[in-house]
Structure formats: C-alpha cells, structure tokens
Amino acid sequence: LLDLLIHGEGAGYDQVAEVLGKFGIDSPGTCEAIYTYIAEEPCNYPKYYIGYLEILQLQDTARSHWKDAYSDLRFHTFYLEQGTSDFSSLEDLLLMTN
Incomplete structure (x- = not known):
C-alpha cells in the first residue's frame, strides 16, 4: 500500500505517517525510516x-x-x-x- 501511495500517487512523508499511524506506528523516527526505505527501494515488497x-x-x-x-x-x-x-x-x- 505504501509503495503504491509513494510511487503511484506521489504521497509524501506526512501522508505515509498518517497511514502508518492507523496501524499504531506513530514514532516519527520509525515513520521516516519506513518512508525513506520504500521511497528508495520501489517494488521491493x-x-x-x-x-x-x-x-x-x-x-x-x-x-x-x-x-x-x-x-x-x-x-x-x-x-x-x-x-x-x-x-x-x-x-x-x-x-x-x-
């Protein structure tokens, strides 16, 4: 989902953090690490x-x-x-x- 949001819809960090927050992931550092990883490694999952x-x-x-x-x-x-x-x-x- 995040891969599609970032690479398909151009979602930025704030949008990704909002989605992650719905799954209980609310640490800014964790959100940033996930966002950066997916942004730099498209279609990895x-x-x-x-x-x-x-x-x-x-x-x-x-x-x-x-x-x-x-x-x-x-x-x-x-x-x-x-x-x-x-x-x-x-x-x-x-x-x-x-």
Whole structure:
C-alpha cells in the first residue's frame, strides 16, 4: 500500500505517517525510516509476497500428493532440507517423494 501511495500517487512523508499511524506506528523516527526505505527501494515488497504465494502453492501440492501422510512438520522439513532452489524444482522433488 505504501509503495503504491509513494510511487503511484506521489504521497509524501506526512501522508505515509498518517497511514502508518492507523496501524499504531506513530514514532516519527520509525515513520521516516519506513518512508525513506520504500521511497528508495520501489517494488521491493511484492517479490517477497510472490515467494509467499509460491510456498503456499507448494504446500497445497504437498497436501494433495502426500494425502494422509501430510503434516506441516513434514512439509517444512522437506522445504528447508532442499536449500536454495527454485519453486519448479521444489515441486518436481516433492512429487518424487512418497
């Protein structure tokens, strides 16, 4: 939201501070740090959100593939044990497990 406000609508610090205040963030120093970070790093947040969506999709695939053998612990153990990997490869590896 803040990224869109700053880069899409030209919102300044005061507008950003007002929005942050609605979420209980009212420290001027914190508001300034958030504003500066987003202003200097446009579109940084969406890449993390897309990764989150990919993990959720992989988790749904695990539920479907593993059926009764699925557990959150098994999924997260599988995910973490793979190390650095792209989501297509992770899905291929997941589908090779029983």
